[in-house]
Amino acid sequence: MQLLASLVLLALLKARSATAAVKEYTLDIVNAPLAPDGFNRVGILANGTFPGPLLTANKGDTVKVTFNNKLTDESMRVSTSIDFDGVLSDTASVYDEGSPFVTQCPFGPNTSYTYTLPLGDQTGSSWYHSQLSLQYADGLRGVFIIYDPEDPLKHLYDVDDESTIWTVADWWHNTSVSGLISYNLTQIIPVQDSGLFQGVGRYQGGPEVPYAVQNVQEGTRYRFRLINISARSDFIFSIDNHTMTVIEVDGTATQPLEVNILDIMPGARYSVVVTANQPVGNYWINAISSGGNPANNLLFNSTLGRGILRYAGAPDAEPTTPMTKGPQGAAANLLQEHELTPLIPNPPPEPDFTLTFTTFMPDKETVWLLNDTQYTPPKVPTLIKILDGANSSADFAQSENTFIFPANKTVEINFLPDPTDELHPFHLHGNRFWVIKSNESDIVNTINPVIRDVAAKGNGGTILRFTTDKPGPWFFHCHIFWHFWAGLGSVMVSDPDGIRQQVRPTEAWDELCPAYNALPPAEQ
Template identity: 30%
Template sequence: MLSSCVILWGLLLSTAAALVAPQPPSEEVHGLERRQTCNTATNRQCWTTSPAFNINTDYEASWPTTGVTRSYTFTLTELNTWTGGDGRTKTKAMLVNGVFPGPTITANWGDRINITIINQLQTNGTSIHYHGLRQFNTNIMDGAGGVTECPIAPTKSKTHSFIATQYGTAWYHSHFSGQYGNGVLGPIVINGPASANYDIDLGPLAISDWYLGSINQLAARVMGTSNPFIPGFPGSPPNSDNVLFNGKNINPAGAGGSYQKFTLTSGKKHLVRIINTSVHNAFTLSMVGHSFQIIATDLVPITPVTVNSLFVGVGQRYDVIINANQAVGNYWFNASFSAGPCGISNNARPAMIFQYSGAPNTNPTTPGTAPTDARCQDAMNYVPIVAKSAPTSSYSPSTGTTLNTKLSIDNTIARVFWPVNGVPMKVNWNNPTLEYVKNGNVGSMPANENVISVPTANVWTFWLIQNNSSIPHPVHLHGHDILILGGSPALATPQIPGNVMRPYNHAVDGPNLRTTNPPRRDTTMLPAWGWLLVAYKTSNPGAWLFHCHIAWHVSQGFSVQFLEQLSAIPTTMNLNELTANCNNWDAYYPANAPFLQDDSGI
């Protein structure tokens, strides 16, 4: 009898914990992994006890092995007219399983994730990239068309498979910029420990600029020198028509649509997983009467920081805790536009609602005040929980690689480009970089594929990135977290007299570099007229991309790829897995493709 009571009491406790804890997938509820979990509302830092994995575990060195596989099937479809969550009709929509955003990929730390992509787009090849996931020793699964694989041809399919070696919040999107701007994207949630306690996981909040026109057509106009959007400024994009929160908002031009709402339970702490899935717009977020406790930047757990507003660039993610400690009611969650050319929308005050349970079903009455402290640049006060430091004596201007970006106009073809080191990158869809590696002819790659080779394993690599333009750029590195050692300060105005870049000065800036446990993330902001100095360790063989995540800019060639541990790539992954998909693509392109490549291809 006593034994039965103990078992019953244990079941009751487990059930109570499940009401507020991140819900494990069903097949683990009665399995070994679930019995070993210690991740509760009062101890989020712990994940499992035997074996021990917690917030202090270096996920680049070890991770759980659950033996569980999460399988997803994504069918990509194309609609010439589609009514979105703001009640407005979009000219061209490309959707994942018929919805926007696409379904959330959910797994536990250490699970295997299988995603089968079925391409039912009418004329487009496609690929899916899992933004932020390290893909350790699985570069072939990174989903960058023309680099790690051939595009998936219309009517064909492909399956990606990899282990969730990290945890936190990420997202997936087509690595063809027009497609993700038209709707091919969705959240990724990998359950794991957290650096602060919370009661309820509200899940992902994807914030997206939204354009009613086809992104492909808008990109073509942005690339033209006779750009109709901002007279005298080539390559400038239009205002977004709206900003959507998990695919919803009101119609700023008239009736239609509805506000996205999240429900808060009074007295509880709520985890919100913020993702900027935009094509162009960056936002400064704030919530009337509430602060944000930041516990992760991208997929890097940090020492908690409490802020009243939060800048989020394109591609960036923040895990934040919102404490429901105010009066029961409805509160605006506002997205404001920062000073400088970080994007602008026809919806000047995009917002959603956080509604306390028990509050009346009405809109909030207090509008809030737009923050004025952000200048389209990341804060640099984030301290990763797992400390990683770059060698203090390794960097000098002669030992690093300098990447210079500058707006360029080719009047011979009336096109605008964003080249890096003078080369606007354009990949070859029929011969992706991993195909060159497989065939042993990397040396014959065209110069316009903009390749840097880092052959040695486990050495520190330093990149000095300089921006000779008035536009801040959200830059993203595949396959790695980058250590942000330093950067020039944000400018008070978008431009400075003479439009002169503030270059890195080693004598002045070198002593101020932060090499001891600096901020670490996969997407960061390159300041206008300024510089960033980043570092990473060459511990992940593959062909990796570094690029601006503004869709127009990557289309215009703002990208670099680097071959890491070239000789180890064929022995780390099975490059023969490329063959079937590339054969399908070769049968389609170019002979059967009605539209030929005219941009970077990624």
């Protein structure tokens, strides 16, 4: 019997290896003009497009992405480092995780770097962006989808392809560098000029840029993959007269849950099934962004963030109905995070370690503190220090806010409620966590809570758990990148001994830090 089981397992492994592929992409990072809301400026773009080119793969594939840094405009950052949000790097290639000064150094102008990402069994909706400073606010962001040919929820939809991938984003007319100067002087994050759906939008008083159109066929069920690639803004999202059935959150398949409006935070991803079951016509897709006081930027009008759902046979025109913010009051069936559960039950282990976290911004200082510490990137990346023998938090400066855990333990992070604090979407690199308690609910779920990699910390208190079964140094930070830039981050190190045993960086990785450190400040 044991021999038969071994033979079956071997056959399955052979079958998987036979279908797996190596997919290779090459992207040029360039300074190029763009005008997503009609205002012309120069940005930082992958292959000259915003959002950047779509990357796709199937479960089990290995993806290699070569980025050629061709940046020249020193009014913005010209070095870069790319993070693949939601892509769970394996330990052997953790050096390609893309976190500057944690897993690698950035790479400068006129150089290239190839990220190798073995995908294993992971699937779902993810994205890529610059992780250096606030550079991705200048445009360096795109989508990465890992398809599952054997998706257990495939019976719920008819269409899931490149035409059904949706992005929402915030956009500024000024560069991120000038925005950071203003933020540092005033403590006020610059309010975006516009909110974008599918890479286009409008600002108050600006040109009437045509809204993005999603074409649908009456009676067809669509899996829309909604991805918030913002640097700051969350979006209240809905489609007039239509419901949405959530079936995935941050790469985790979930039990189907029907809603008609949802709040999607920066870095978060949802798959929703929408059935085109209304009379043929045009319907507003409402993508209402928030973030800051609109009085600080009179160009920003949240109601201008939207797209159009157009049925085959409908006129080529905007909907005639009012631009609203979606269902309100009793008509609103808002997605509640605590109501989401994984499709396959996966109870969280009891915690071995508990961290109690607070977030705080001191008055008159552009500093964000996580447990009284402002995270500051070190000159020597965390991974290098670990490979050189670092074993405890004492081996790192306090400003690195680094926590060390042994292998195969469970860590609980308890964010205390704070009525004076604002919302922070915290993201864990390289892992997913159980959301034991969501910010919007008092319910504590230790049986079958949702599993994701971005969760809100706000005034309600949030409890997360993750396991240290994957060796590596993993960034844990606020995905409002203005807050992250000001210090709202930390590093969770799982199993330093396992890192030293399993990680074997390439020669190209070894050359990153010497090359970066040799650059003049203007090119870093």
